[in-house]
Amino acid sequence: MRMETNTKVYKAPAILIIDDEESICEFFTDLFEVYEVEVDTEMSGTSGLQRALKKRYDLIFLDVMLDDMNGIDVLKAIKLNNADTKVVMISAYLTEEVIEKALKMGADGYLYKPVALRDIVSITFRFIEPARLTGKSGNDNNSKSIYEA
Amino acid sequence: MTKIINVLLVEGDPLTHKQIRYFFDTLPYTLIEVADSGKTGIQKAFTIKPDLILMDVILETPHAGIDAAKTIKAEIDIPIVFLTASREYETLIKALQTNPYGYLVKPINRESLQSTIEISLLRHRYEKKLIQYQQALEESEAMFRGIFSAMGNGYYRLSKKGKIILVNPAMVTMLGYTSENQLIGKNFTELGCIDTDSRNRFFENLRQNGEISLFESVWTTHTNRVINIIENAHAVYDDKSTLLYYEGTIQNITRIKELEIQLRHSQKMEVIGTLSGRIAHEINNRMTTILGYADLCVLRLKPEEKLHKYAKVIQKNARITADVMRQLLNLSRKSKNQPFEFDLNHHLKTREEIIIPILGKNIELKFKLNPQPTNVYADPQQIEHVIINLVINARDSMPEGGKLTIETSNQIIGSDSKWKSEIPPGSYSSLTISDTGTGIPNHVIPNIFDPLFTTKDPSVGTGLGLSIVKGIIQENHGFISVNSKEGKGTTFHLLIPATREISQQLR
Numbered sequence: 331m332r333m334e335t336n337t338k339v340y341k342a343p344a345i346l347i348i349d350d351e352e353s354i355c356e357f358f359t360d361l362f363e364v365y366e367v368e369v370d371t372e373m374s375g376t377s378g379l380q381r382a383l384k385k386r387y388d389l390i391f392l393d394v395m396l397d398d399m400n401g402i403d404v405l406k407a408i409k410l411n412n413a414d415t416k417v418v419m420i421s422a423y424l425t426e427e428v429i430e431k432a433l434k435m436g437a438d439g440y441l442y443k444p445v446a447l448r449d450i451v452s453i454t455f456r457f458i459e460p461a462r463l464t465g466k467s468g469n470d471n472n473s474k475s476i477y478e479a
Numbered sequence: 480m481t482k483i484i485n486v487l488l489v490e491g492d493p494l495t496h497k498q499i500r501y502f503f504d505t506l507p508y509t510l511i512e513v514a515d516s517g518k519t520g521i522q523k524a525f526t527i528k529p530d531l532i533l534m535d536v537i538l539e540t541p542h543a544g545i546d547a548a549k550t551i552k553a554e555i556d557i558p559i560v561f562l563t564a565s566r567e568y569e570t571l572i573k574a575l576q577t578n579p580y581g582y583l584v585k586p587i588n589r590e591s592l593q594s595t596i597e598i599s600l601l602r603h604r605y606e607k608k609l610i611q612y613q614q615a616l617e618e619s620e621a622m623f624r625g626i627f628s629a630m631g632n633g634y635y636r637l638s639k640k641g642k643i644i645l646v647n648p649a650m651v652t653m654l655g656y657t658s659e660n661q662l663i664g665k666n667f668t669e670l671g672c673i674d675t676d677s678r679n680r681f682f683e684n685l686r687q688n689g690e691i692s693l694f695e696s697v698w699t700t701h702t703n704r705v706i707n708i709i710e711n712a713h714a715v716y717d718d719k720s721t722l723l724y725y726e727g728t729i730q731n732i733t734r735i736k737e738l739e740i741q742l743r744h745s746q747k748m749e750v751i752g753t754l755s756g757r758i759a760h761e762i763n764n765r766m767t768t769i770l771g772y773a774d775l776c777v778l779r780l781k782p783e784e785k786l787h788k789y790a791k792v793i794q795k796n797a798r799i800t801a802d803v804m805r806q807l808l809n810l811s812r813k814s815k816n817q818p819f820e821f822d823l824n825h826h827l828k829t830r831e832e833i834i835i836p837i838l839g840k841n842i843e844l845k846f847k848l849n850p851q852p853t854n855v856y857a858d859p860q861q862i863e864h865v866i867i868n869l870v871i872n873a874r875d876s877m878p879e880g881g882k883l884t885i886e887t888s889n890q891i892i893g894s895d896s897k898w899k900s901e902i903p904p905g906s907y908s909s910l911t912i913s914d915t916g917t918g919i920p921n922h923v924i925p926n927i928f929d930p931l932f933t934t935k936d937p938s939v940g941t942g943l944g945l946s947i948v949k950g951i952i953q954e955n956h957g958f959i960s961v962n963s964k965e966g967k968g969t970t971f972h973l974l975i976p977a978t979r980e981i982s983q984q985l986r
Contacts, residue, residue, distance in 0.1 A: 353765075357768050361775060422759070423756065423759070423760045423763070442805075443763040444797070446770070447774035
């Protein structure tokens, strides 16, 4: 039911990347370019949060160590605003304490940098139905072959 | 003010008594008491304690005075002057045995009485002082002996030619000998304690300056142990500036040196830890893009394209780098050590299913587990990490296959153990992991626990494994050692405290 409402509001699933590394934002954009997905990127906690409050995202990849804000605080605010938005924490240095805290605050998953392509894709598939992620070419083989990369 | 001299007279003859009393009227002495027998003389001497006793020899018996003098002398120190009518030589000899201060033959005149008394008192004063000096001398000698034999530092005295004249017990033990006789008459170089070059430099310095302080050198003991020595020495001259001998002290500073090295090492590790955390964080961020784009290239290029192959190489190397970084982060991360007591045998048995696939088909796994419970007080997750690391190392050393043996036992390190200098006494559990692999070359063994040291191809290993293993074992207050023979295999021995009490003692 909810999925239907979403598809009415958005033509395609929306993904937001919040990471202060420009190249990482670019990479996520390039990765998803073959899919019918709207990808937005923000390079700071504040701007990321502003965007997440304005628009409903299906999935947000959120860096834990941002220059201006702690990723955990951003997560808290996002979840408070819309508990349905799936948030996956990513970091180059995740300790058990941080993971525990993030999960307590409602994070839906976590990834260690450097992130393997297959992990990004599989976690995306977990939260956005693969059917909604049809490739632009209409060929579904793309998602399968990612696992072989 | 002259002191009043109290004199006790023991005299049987009333005439002599009268005469002395008469002399004393004009002499600076007080006749404090008179006794007419040896027996009463002794009693009065003990009660009055006079400054001097004039003692007649012939009293109730022919030698009663001499006997009385003996008894008094044995108890109290009072100068005794004999008065006698006897001119016999034998009486004199007998009297001399009591060490008298004077021997006056009657008739006595005033002058000789006064001079004898004065000389007696003077001699007595000097003797008293002499005894005091002697006691002081004995005390100081005892003190010197005490210091000489109890001091922890070695003391030696050398002849002008450098031969050993005197050594203290500490010096004997420090050099691994059992008796000073093994050292005396030889010099340190001919004993093999120290090399000639170093000793020559030492003597040159000593001769030039007359003294040498905090001279550091390396010595070899009789039992072939190498020890670090710090030495102080000086030359001793007589009042005409002629060299008499050299003397010096040595201190064994091996332990201090070791601690210095350990401290420097742990400081280095701390810096590496902090730095590596930061670096790894930076690099992992970059690696995300490098690896990500490599993954994307591999995914989107056709396998037959050359670029596909290039991308694969980037991908592979990026993954290795990421792995190094992950290990570096593990090294720098101060994970919370959560120890408790658990049975190592059970722990190993439940890990069998992880170990077997790591080893692969060609390597046989053999458990030789202690039939008794083999408890350790440690963090089980960390111990698992150690086991897995050692198993992987063992596997990599047996590319052609072989046998891996994991053994456990209980170990009591007693106070008489040969390991007691390295491992404090207590009960431990031992874990031994041995392989039949290629072994580690001798020259490499001292470095294997160093971070980043590796003998593996960079694409296979990173060299962080064993330093992490050692770090974990130390964190759990355990000990690790390695035995290896090239071509035969390698054995890692681990000793882990069996109980919490021991672990805490080792903290």
